[in-house]
Amino acid sequence: MAHNYDNRSGGRHMTFDDDQDNSEYNSRDSFKRKNKEDDRFSFGKRQRFGGQNDNKPRFENWNSEAGRMNNWNSNKNKKWQDAEQFEEYFEDVPRPEKPRKYTISIAVPASILEETCKKDELRTYVVGQVARAANIYSVDEIIVYDDKCWRKKDVTGNDSQNLIEMMRMLLEYQECPQYLRKYLFSFHRFLGKVGVLNALNAPHHLLSKQWCEYREGVVLDRRNKSLSYVDVGLSSEITIDKKLDAGLRVTVKLPPETKDLTKRFGVVVSPDEPREKCGYYWGYTVRVAHSLTEVMTGGRFRNGYDLLIGTSDKGEDIKTTEYPTFSHALIVFGGVEGLEAAIEADDQLEATEPLHLFDFYTNTCPMQQARTIRTEEAVLISLCALQDKLLPKGKN
Known part of the structure; x- marks a missing residue:
């Protein structure tokens, strides 16, 4: 079978001399017709995912200014609703059966x-x-x-006093709730390997969605004449009715009525009170x-x-x-x-x-x-x- 190359296509398309009906392949619009046939035969596949409506652009709502604003407002309102539901939800921490004074x-x-x-x-x-x-x-x-x-x-450059200080610092670091460590501990070479520590999961290591009448906190550096702001690991800081130095770790008791409030408040108590009055193990x-x-x-x-x-x-x-x-x-x-x-x-x-x-x-x-x-x-x-x-x- 004799065949020639079409010079206009750079030798990529062949023309068949002895083919009786080769006009379909030799014409310039042959590939356009082929694409239309593929669309016709693949129509059934698109129909499984929605039928003829799939011929329309999927994001046609975004073609108009009103459509873009409606979609943006709906997503924004959904995020605010999710945030409100998250802040209102708390998991109550079970209270021990009896107090412990020893x-x-x-x-x-x-x-x-x-x-x-x-x-x-x-x-x-x-x-x-x-x-x-x-x-x-x-x-x-x-x-x-x-x-x-x-x-x-001397052991690797550390004397006995350094090892004592290292042990003390590591014990205090692990006892401290995770949300307070950024305030109370700066970078130190004794804390360089704390990634190998297993979490204590102690009762006073509370999550933001857990509710307990007592919480550990740190006084924040915010100016106020009669109040102090304390970070206790909730979604927002709380206030106490005492003026304390910034960076001080405190134990705070939260009244039950503050659970449903947006601006919560508390009272500073002794670190032994959760154990002596309620029986919580408090580190x-x-x-x-x-x-x-x-x-x-x-x-x-x-x-x-x-x-x-x-x-x-x-x-x-x-x-x-x-x-x-x-x-x-x-x-x-x-x-x-x-x-x-x-x-x-x-x-x-x-x-x-x-x-x-x-x-x-x-x-x-x-x-x-x-x-x-x-x-x-x-x-x-x-x-x-x-x-x-x-x-x-x-x-x-």
Whole structure:
């Protein structure tokens, strides 16, 4: 079959000499007719999605100025309606059954960050595990103390005092509600690895859509002669009837009638009130002690701790131990070398044995098979074992 190339098309179209009816292919309008035939045969496909109305432009309403304004106004009104519904909706936080006036404190040596952790990332994670255990078992105070059992004076450029400060800062950072951290914590090298921390999900770490009669807040830097504005994690700040310094963390009680108001107000109360009056676990405080003696004597309670418990694998079996009633209990954990080494290293202590210092010297894991238990593991194990022993003995 002979064929020639059409020079006008640059050799892209062929003309057939021996074809009887090749005028259809050789004419200039052949491709236009082909497109019309494709439209005719594909008409049924468009009809499935709306039929003949699909021949019209989809956005014909936007061709006119009135159509554009109507669509814009409808979307704007929908957004405002959604915002109003979101602000009015709150999920009530369940209230505990009864108040709690007794407290539980734990003391953890900062030397564990030197003995078992070589990098800041692992140190941050270990401190986070201690904070998680304290949060799970409602610990009200964590004491970071120096047990004088440092094997090395310098670890990656940080001395013992820096490790104590690092542990304190990480514990305070994790206890602080997320919406307040931007006010209370600036960038610091001790906080460089906080991404490995697990969230506490504590009762006072409230979301913006959760409603609780108490909230943690920070006083904002806004000028007013008689009032203070506080950010408590809601959609807008609230007001209190006191003039306080900006940047101060406060515990605020919100009256029930403010739940449905646009401009809410509250009253500053003691951080212990949510626990003492309603039974909420309201986080822990952090205290630094530079010796084991300061752990015992430097508490914030007027009469001190009335129940002292030391933990060690050399102590008495917890299954055979019965504890008395108490108001403020203190549980002390040792480092890698144990509490015996910490007592021996403290020159201010008159006691030479743990039984002379503590009311009870307890082995909270009598069935252990490993040679040693890490301190962060001992905190979780001990608090779990002591839960059924201590909670019924607390004075309310």
